[in-house]
Amino acid sequence: MKNNIKQLREVRGISQGKLALMCSVSRQTINAIENNKYDPSLELAFGIADALETKVDSVFKYQKKEKKRG
Amino acid sequence: MKNNIKQLREVRGISQGKLALMCSVSRQTINAIENNKYDPSLELAFGIADALETKVDSVFKYQKKEKKRG
DNA sequence: CCTTGATGTCAAACACTTTTTACACATTGG
DNA sequence: CCAATGTGTAAAAAGTGTTTGACATCAAGG
Numbered sequence: 001m002k003n004n005i006k007q008l009r010e011v012r013g014i015s016q017g018k019l020a021l022m023c024s025v026s027r028q029t030i031n032a033i034e035n036n037k038y039d040p041s042l043e044l045a046f047g048i049a050d051a052l053e054t055k056v057d058s059v060f061k062y063q064k065k066e067k068k069r070g
Numbered sequence: 071m072k073n074n075i076k077q078l079r080e081v082r083g084i085s086q087g088k089l090a091l092m093c094s095v096s097r098q099t100i101n102a103i104e105n106n107k108y109d110p111s112l113e114l115a116f117g118i119a120d121a122l123e124t125k126v127d128s129v130f131k132y133q134k135k136e137k138k139r140g
Numbered sequence: 141c142c143t144t145g146a147t148g149t150c151a152a153a154c155a156c157t158t159t160t161t162a163c164a165c166a167t168t169g170g
Numbered sequence: 171c172c173a174a175t176g177t178g179t180a181a182a183a184a185g186t187g188t189t190t191g192a193c194a195t196c197a198a199g200g
Contacts, residue, residue: 001113015176026159031178038157041186042109043071046132056126062116085146096189101148108187111156 001039003060005030008052022051071109073130075100078122092121 009019016034020027025044033040033048039060040048049056079089086104090097095114103110103118109130110118119126 001116017176027177028160028179029158032158035178037179039112041157042112042115042130043132044158045112045115045126046071046130049127050132056115056130060112060116060126062113062120087146097147098149098190099188102188105148107149111187114187 001060001062002036003033005034005048005052005059008054008059012052014051019048019051023047071130071132072106073103075104075118075122075129078124078129082122084121089118089121093117 005019009016014022016030017027020030023030023044024047029040029044030048032038033044039045045056045060049059052059075089079086084092086100087097090100093100093114094117099110099114100118102108103114109115115126115130119129122129
């Protein structure tokens, strides 16, 4: 799964912390998702898309699962 | 979160079991999601949308969280 | 009646997501 | 220097999603 949260965030001038507030999650959660540590829950994916005024399908793109490394 | 998996499935003549196979998850998982026991992971949401030849935003609609009852 | 396929439900176990707390570095401005 | 803001990272604990195995109901057909 890849996402363009960072780009969408930056053109809107929203920090990770602000986006976290808008989605009611921790700043670390947004940071981890942006950096592909893990995928958000479906609910949070909708929250993020909503905060960025776009669609889930526009923020996230599915791609074959990448195996986790060490 | 609500979804129209059942309707999308039925117009395509796909059973819960078949959809489960297409998504590589158990039949119970599809059943539980259809019956709003819980929301799928984002990855599975994409898998379901894909199997039903539509978009995540078309299959699932976000709505205020419903508190769990005993 | 018996079998088969589709659906609904439960519980235990396991894997993954999220929170919390804490520390690090860079930049901006007093 | 010191404070504030934005970002990256880590570990433990809590919460959520998924699998497996089991059992129940309903409908269709031998």
